[in-house]
Amino acid sequence: MPTVREVDPDFPRDWIEFVDPADPKGVIRADLTWLLSSWTCVYGRGCEGVVEGRAEDGCCSHGAFYADDEDERRIEGFAEQLKKKHWQHAEIGRTQGISELDELEGEPARRTRTVDGACVFLNRAGFPGGAGCALHNLADRVGLHPLETKPDVCWQLPVRRTQEWVERPDEVQVLVTSIGEFDRRGWGPGGADLHWWCTSSPAAHVGADPLWVSYGPELVALIGQPAYDELARLCALRSTGRGPSHPATEQAR
Structure with missing residues (x-):
C-alpha cells in the first residue's frame, strides 16, 4: 500500500x-x-x-498555453464543431473567444481562456452534456484520438x-x-x-x-x-x- x-x-x-x-x-x-x-x-x-x-478541475485550472499559432487555429476549428449541449461554456467561448493573452517565461503568450477559475473547455461536474474536457469528449464522440482535438500541451x-x-x-x-x-x-x-x-x-x-x-x-x-x-x-x-x-x-x- x-x-x-x-x-x-x-x-x-x-x-x-x-x-x-x-x-x-x-x-x-x-x-x-x-x-x-x-x-x-x-x-x-x-x-x-x-x-x-x-x-x-484536474490539471485544467490554469488553461492551456498554445504551442504556436497553428495549435491555436486547430483548437479554434474543433471549438466550432462543439454544440452548446456538449460545451458548458459555449456562450462565453463564442462571444468572448476561446483564447486570451497571458505571460509565459516572462514573454507574452496565448492560452485558452479561463472561466470561473478553470479552462473554458472544462465542463464542470453535473453538466448534462458530460463533465471533463469538451474537446476530449468531442474526440470520443466522433472517433478521433484526443491528441487530435486538444491543445498540444494537454495531450503531451x-x-x-x-x-x-x-x-x-x-x-x-x-x-x-x-x-x-x-x-x-x-x-x-x-x-x-x-x-x-x-x-x-x-x-x-x-x-x-x-x-x-x-x-x-x-x-x-x-x-x-x-x-x-x-x-x-x-x-x-x-x-x-x-x-x-x-x-x-x-x-x-
Whole structure:
C-alpha cells in the first residue's frame, strides 16, 4: 500500500539513447524508468487537482498555453464543431473567444481562456452534456484520438519532450530529442506550489499497461512511428530485465 502522497522527483533513472531510424542525424534519448512506469490519468477517480479544493478541475485550472499559432487555429476549428449541449461554456467561448493573452517565461503568450477559475473547455461536474474536457469528449464522440482535438500541451502531458542540437567531438551536429517525465519542475518555478501532481503520486501509478504502451499514439506523434517502434522494442526488452523502477509505481504495488 502507498505510504507517501508523492515521491521525491530525484531518484535513479534508466535512460537509453538510439539513432532515429528515420533520421541518421536524429538521436532519441528516453527515460525508460518513466516509460515503464504504471502511470495513468486518474481524472475523476482519485485526481486531487493542481489547485487545493478544486479536484474536479484536474490539471485544467490554469488553461492551456498554445504551442504556436497553428495549435491555436486547430483548437479554434474543433471549438466550432462543439454544440452548446456538449460545451458548458459555449456562450462565453463564442462571444468572448476561446483564447486570451497571458505571460509565459516572462514573454507574452496565448492560452485558452479561463472561466470561473478553470479552462473554458472544462465542463464542470453535473453538466448534462458530460463533465471533463469538451474537446476530449468531442474526440470520443466522433472517433478521433484526443491528441487530435486538444491543445498540444494537454495531450503531451505527462510526457515532456525537449530538443537540442548537440555537436559531437567529430564536429557533427545531431538533434537530440529527449522524452521523459513531466514532473513538477516542468511547470517552472510555480510547479513547487501545485497542490498535487500526478506523475509523482502512487495514486496515479495504477495503470494496467506501462506508459509506453498506453501512451503509444502520443509517443508516435512526438517522435514518429519508426522511432517509436524502436523505443517499444527496447522498452519490451528492458521490462524483462532489472533496473531502476519508478518509486511511485513501487509505492502503488
